[in-house]
Amino acid sequence: MEKPADHLHQMRATAPLVHCITNYVAMNIMANVLLAAGASPAMVHAREEVAEFAGLAQALSVNIGTLDPAWAAAMEAAARVMATHQRPWVLDPVGVGATAFRQTVCARLLALGPTVIRGNASEILALAGIGAKGRGADSADPVEAAEAAARDLAQRTGAVVAVSGPVDYVTDGATAYRISNGHALMPRVTALGCSLNGVIAAFLVGQPALPATVAAMAYYGLAGEIAAQSTTGQGTTGPGAFQPAFLDALHSLSPAELAQGARITRA
Amino acid sequence: MEKPADHLHQMRATAPLVHCITNYVAMNIMANVLLAAGASPAMVHAREEVAEFAGLAQALSVNIGTLDPAWAAAMEAAARVMATHQRPWVLDPVGVGATAFRQTVCARLLALGPTVIRGNASEILALAGIGAKGRGADSADPVEAAEAAARDLAQRTGAVVAVSGPVDYVTDGATAYRISNGHALMPRVTALGCSLNGVIAAFLVGQPALPATVAAMAYYGLAGEIAAQSTTGQGTTGPGAFQPAFLDALHSLSPAELAQGARITRA
Amino acid sequence: MEKPADHLHQMRATAPLVHCITNYVAMNIMANVLLAAGASPAMVHAREEVAEFAGLAQALSVNIGTLDPAWAAAMEAAARVMATHQRPWVLDPVGVGATAFRQTVCARLLALGPTVIRGNASEILALAGIGAKGRGADSADPVEAAEAAARDLAQRTGAVVAVSGPVDYVTDGATAYRISNGHALMPRVTALGCSLNGVIAAFLVGQPALPATVAAMAYYGLAGEIAAQSTTGQGTTGPGAFQPAFLDALHSLSPAELAQGARITRA
Numbered sequence: 128m129e130k131p132a133d134h135l136h137q138m139r140a141t142a143p144l145v146h147c148i149t150n151y152v153a154m155n156i157m158a159n160v161l162l163a164a165g166a167s168p169a170m171v172h173a174r175e176e177v178a179e180f181a182g183l184a185q186a187l188s189v190n191i192g193t194l195d196p197a198w199a200a201a202m203e204a205a206a207r208v209m210a211t212h213q214r215p216w217v218l219d220p221v222g223v224g225a226t227a228f229r230q231t232v233c234a235r236l237l238a239l240g241p242t243v244i245r246g247n248a249s250e251i252l253a254l255a256g257i258g259a260k261g262r263g264a265d266s267a268d269p270v271e272a273a274e275a276a277a278r279d280l281a282q283r284t285g286a287v288v289a290v291s292g293p294v295d296y297v298t299d300g301a302t303a304y305r306i307s308n309g310h311a312l313m314p315r316v317t318a319l320g321c322s323l324n325g326v327i328a329a330f331l332v333g334q335p336a337l338p339a340t341v342a343a344m345a346y347y348g349l350a351g352e353i354a355a356q357s358t359t360g361q362g363t364t365g366p367g368a369f370q371p372a373f374l375d376a377l378h379s380l381s382p383a384e385l386a387q388g389a390r391i392t393r394a
Numbered sequence: 395m396e397k398p399a400d401h402l403h404q405m406r407a408t409a410p411l412v413h414c415i416t417n418y419v420a421m422n423i424m425a426n427v428l429l430a431a432g433a434s435p436a437m438v439h440a441r442e443e444v445a446e447f448a449g450l451a452q453a454l455s456v457n458i459g460t461l462d463p464a465w466a467a468a469m470e471a472a473a474r475v476m477a478t479h480q481r482p483w484v485l486d487p488v489g490v491g492a493t494a495f496r497q498t499v500c501a502r503l504l505a506l507g508p509t510v511i512r513g514n515a516s517e518i519l520a521l522a523g524i525g526a527k528g529r530g531a532d533s534a535d536p537v538e539a540a541e542a543a544a545r546d547l548a549q550r551t552g553a554v555v556a557v558s559g560p561v562d563y564v565t566d567g568a569t570a571y572r573i574s575n576g577h578a579l580m581p582r583v584t585a586l587g588c589s590l591n592g593v594i595a596a597f598l599v600g601q602p603a604l605p606a607t608v609a610a611m612a613y614y615g616l617a618g619e620i621a622a623q624s625t626t627g628q629g630t631t632g633p634g635a636f637q638p639a640f641l642d643a644l645h646s647l648s649p650a651e652l653a654q655g656a657r658i659t660r661a
Numbered sequence: 662m663e664k665p666a667d668h669l670h671q672m673r674a675t676a677p678l679v680h681c682i683t684n685y686v687a688m689n690i691m692a693n694v695l696l697a698a699g700a701s702p703a704m705v706h707a708r709e710e711v712a713e714f715a716g717l718a719q720a721l722s723v724n725i726g727t728l729d730p731a732w733a734a735a736m737e738a739a740a741r742v743m744a745t746h747q748r749p750w751v752l753d754p755v756g757v758g759a760t761a762f763r764q765t766v767c768a769r770l771l772a773l774g775p776t777v778i779r780g781n782a783s784e785i786l787a788l789a790g791i792g793a794k795g796r797g798a799d800s801a802d803p804v805e806a807a808e809a810a811a812r813d814l815a816q817r818t819g820a821v822v823a824v825s826g827p828v829d830y831v832t833d834g835a836t837a838y839r840i841s842n843g844h845a846l847m848p849r850v851t852a853l854g855c856s857l858n859g860v861i862a863a864f865l866v867g868q869p870a871l872p873a874t875v876a877a878m879a880y881y882g883l884a885g886e887i888a889a890q891s892t893t894g895q896g897t898t899g900p901g902a903f904q905p906a907f908l909d910a911l912h913s914l915s916p917a918e919l920a921q922g923a924r925i926t927r928a
Binding site for chain 2: 685688689692693696697702703704705706707708709710713714717731891904905906907908909910912913
Binding site: 151154155158159162163168169170171172173174175176179180183197357370371372373374375376378379 | 684685686687689690726727728729730756759760762763850897898899900902904905
């Protein structure tokens with residue numbers, strides 16, 4: 128495993144332009160997360176320009192949160208540009224188990240070869256074709272229950288597959304890692320999971336997919352820990368004060384701190 | 395009047411999945427408000443999946459803030475599912491007096507039998523068919539001016555009707571309550587009114603509409619008071635610091651504190 | 662140059678209803694910025710009501726951030742109403758250099774006579790027809806490089822043209838000002854530039870375009886300085902804590918403080 132600190136340093140040195148096609152709930156916080164981390168976000172989706180803009184971007188993040196057919200078509204068009212230019216893109220299959228429409232759209236997106244797929248356990252189970260209990264954006268399944276599905280999905284698609292949870296699981300189908308950074312308040316702030324996918328996309332630019340994804344997730348989880356510590360120090364322990372503190376932690380967290388605080392183990 | 399504390403306890407124990415079809419301005423803060431309160435929000439609107447998803451949800455919140463015909467159709471489809479399954483749904487007639495389009499859409503939504511209608515005085519007057527002065531999302535009329543219209547609207551539609559203002563008024567057409575919790579900064583943060591409707595929807599799951607609505611509004615207003623106290627204690631008195639403090643108050647406010655702090659009187 | 666303090670006082674006394682047709686990333690923060698400043702925002706875009714609603718508004722802010730053809734048509738319809746009633750409107754040509762679609766839409770909007778055009782240097786260069794290097798919402802060109810283009814654009818369109826940057830440049834084609842208020846964290850919070858255009862629109866109501874624009878930009882930049890001071894005083898220096906502090910500074914900044922803190926020079 129390369130050093131996650133090097134991946135953070137490299138991402139900030141690149142300051143990549145990340146094209147985000149994401150849901151309405153996530154757009155603002157995702158842009159702020161990417162700016163705080165040191166990347167440059169841009170949200171573009173219209174049929175008239177989405178492929179042209181994707182051609183300018185260094186990475187793409189696709190999220191099916193508030194899907195409709197026009198947005199699904201935009202996602203496909205942008206992903207096709209990334210595939211053509213061999214640039215990285217990340218798929219977030221939000222709530223894929225909830226409706227037939229989401230399953231259809233995800234099947235089409237999977238065929239375009241995402242570099243990384245990240246979701247919660249229920250989403251990864253549903254995407255792997257295994258009936259899962261998820262409702263909306265919340266997971267009803269533990270991470271462990273999705274590890275075999277993640278490996279299978281990775282082998283079938285060639286993507287790195289990441290399962291988010293109290294301890295994350297990331298695999299390329301052969302090698303796997305567990306990341307135990309993070310904080311319980313993170314799922315109480317909406318769209319922090321969605322926003323993580325943008326950060327993963329930023330880390331992928333010019334870096335190998337498996338260690339870059341692991342580094343991005345350790346960085347993100349450690350920022351959550353730092354944010355929780357800083358707000359607790361101010362006497363607050365809720366999701367409201369946590370959000371700005373989290374952005375500040377993403378902004379200030381140094382490669383040296385990541386080297387020290389990352390908790391990554393080979394699975 | 396049942397005890398509002400019991401309603402808060404019950405809502406958190408249920409942690410209901412609330413389907414939100416709301417405006418672009420409100421989506422993020424509404425999701426964060428629901429998560430902080432202890433419910434589980436999901437935003438889904440596409441024709442291809444909105445009815446299927448509504449079938450999974452325990453309550454629905456509809457808000458016409460940034461309306462267009464496709465979203466109006468999604469609102470009708472989801473409300474129809476709720477009506478069929480006798481599940482609760484809440485209507486927020488944002489700016490209904492401003493344009494003919496809003497009036498047409500609201501008439502169609504009213505025909506689908508919302509469980510609760512909540513708006514400001516101008517919106518309730520406009521919805522009741524009485525020319526009102528509202529412009530955009532702000533009320534130009536005092537709460538008292540809309541009390542008769544609220545009773546009339548409740549009797550005609552079978553809905554509980556709530557008028558938001560410095561002192562709220564809530565009625566089912568026969569019985570009415572006034573709630574004097576709240577803080578002057580709340581209308582200076584965008585979409586806190588919209589977000590309240592999601593909280594009311596969460597309280598309605600498995601609970602009778604009139605006392606559940608009153609409890610939700612007292613809880614929400616009291617959280618505003620606590621937030622204002624905590625930010626004033628930190629030397630700030632603006633809407634910026636107020637927003638995260640408000641989320642934290644929604645998160646931490648206990649049923650016992652609500653029992654003590656709720657200011658509800660029979661009207 | 663009139664006194665910026667008078668313009669701030671006048672804007673707050675008017676509390677204008679500002680119709681915003683803006684991108685999904687900006688909507689929430691733009692509404693909060695306008696509320697904090699003392700104006701009344703409303704977001705309306707559907708073909709069925711956009712012109713009717715524009716007829717109620719005192720000013721309009723148009724932003725092409727997450728453009729699509731339906732939204733572009735809404736922008737044109739609302740701008741036409743403003744032109745007919747001789748009410749002010751502001752154009753934010755986000756990322757206009759990035760795609761042909763944006764250039765086509767901006768050409769149509771320019772023909773409707775915006776009162777003010779504000780963008781970063783790359784956007785103003787691109788809009789003036791000079792190839793610029795901008796990618797997404799970030800500027801790759803310094804303000805000075807766009808000054809001649811700004812003057813040319815102002816003379817050709819009759820608009821006041823404002824170039825945002827570390828030192829802003831504002832001109833009506835004949836007279837020009839530089840404003841050196843602001844803080845380096847402002848571009849690290851998404852959509853603060855977009856939101857400034859709403860504030861400019863609010864200042865334009867009943868006030869002459871050049872000094873009102875200069876006053877709005879000095880007010881906005883000074884609020885950024887105050888926010889940075891207050892968060893630094895609390896030991897944080899990131900974009901997370903900065904955002905709520907910025908809203909509070911917009912809210913509390915008095916005309917007297919603006920008179921003292923504005924740094925405006927004749928160019």
